[in-house]
Structure formats: C-alpha cells, structure tokens
Amino acid sequence: MxxxxxxxxxxxxxxxxxxxxxxxxxxxxxxxxxxxxxxxxxxxxxxxxxxxxxxxxxxxxxxxxxxxxxGIGIEGVRRILELDNRVAALAARNEELQAELDATRDALRQALTGRSLDQAPANKLPVLRQTSTGQSVVVWRRGR
Missing domain, CATH: 1.10.1660.10 (Multidrug-efflux Transporter Regulator; Chain: A; Domain 2)
Known part of the structure; x- marks a missing residue:
C-alpha cells in the first residue's frame, strides 16, 4: 500500500x-x-x-x-533577542527596498532607451510618468 x-x-x-x-x-x-x-x-x-x-x-x-x-542575565537575553529581531526585520526591509530600487532603475532605463525623438515611451509601470514637457521623468514611491 x-x-x-x-x-x-x-x-x-x-x-x-x-x-x-x-x-x-x-x-x-x-x-x-x-x-x-x-x-x-x-x-x-x-x-x-x-x-x-x-x-x-x-x-x-x-x-x-x-x-x-x-553569564548574560535574562533581561540581557531579552534585549539581545529583541535586537536580533529588529536586525532581521531591517535586513528584510532593506532587501525589499533594494528590489524596489532595482525595479525602478530597470523601468527607468527601459523608458529612457525606448524613447524616440517624436514619440513618448510607452510606460507600463505606474511609478513612472513623463512630465508635460517631455524632457524628464519623475519617479516617486507610492505610499503603503
């Protein structure tokens, strides 16, 4: 079986x-x-x-x-564990932000290389918008 x-x-x-x-x-x-x-x-x-x-x-x-x-007392242990947790949370957040930055840079690079002289690039990402003058790209971060 x-x-x-x-x-x-x-x-x-x-x-x-x-x-x-x-x-x-x-x-x-x-x-x-x-x-x-x-x-x-x-x-x-x-x-x-x-x-x-x-x-x-x-x-x-x-x-x-x-x-x-x-030789570390219980309160010291508690503080060490708390700091370990904070470090792990900050490292995870840092990885998130790095991935977001990399994606934004890639999207910006694609937007800039896809631009022709008389045509604005097709932007599929909501974090990138071309200004009304067509001269620059404004990048912002959406709130959570």
Missing amino acids: SGPPFAAPGPDAAVFVISVAAELTGLHPQTLRTYERLGLITPGRTVGGGRRYSARDIERLREIADLTSS
Whole structure:
C-alpha cells in the first residue's frame, strides 16, 4: 500500500512536546515554562492546552541557553533577542527596498532607451510618468 510521500514539517510547525523540547535543548521543562512566562518563547498549544514547540522554538531555546550559560542575565537575553529581531526585520526591509530600487532603475532605463525623438515611451509601470514637457521623468514611491 502506498500513501502520499512523507513531508517533513516546516521550521514553524509546533510538533515537539515539552519533554522532547527539554531534551533537545538540555534545559529542564520548568525552565521552558519560565521562559514562556517571561515572554522569551511562545510555544504553540494543542486543543487541550498542551505546549508544542517548533524547530524554530528549539533553536531559540538553544540560543537562550548559550547566552545564559555565558553569564548574560535574562533581561540581557531579552534585549539581545529583541535586537536580533529588529536586525532581521531591517535586513528584510532593506532587501525589499533594494528590489524596489532595482525595479525602478530597470523601468527607468527601459523608458529612457525606448524613447524616440517624436514619440513618448510607452510606460507600463505606474511609478513612472513623463512630465508635460517631455524632457524628464519623475519617479516617486507610492505610499503603503
């Protein structure tokens, strides 16, 4: 009998019970509960209320364990994790802006190379518009 192929759960799939998460991280289950109470980790919950940890949660718990074992207090750990999250968010935003800038430059390049002396270029992108004089292109960014 052949069924569908097994697919490994993603990094955010909450699949580990607290005892397995404790074993994988080398932490006591009560420590995991304390970290949850302090807001350092937020495991998923079953319908019955049991905690379920994801691979990403396990990685975060290991990071917390490494930081605390090197002498950093819980508030220091909280601040480090907060700053890590901010850095990741800023890096993602930077990538978005870079992609937008690249697309705008490409569109501008296409608009400028497609221009003939007596004909304005056909502009298919809403972020580029030719001015009434036909001499310049105004590029702006739409609000979100």
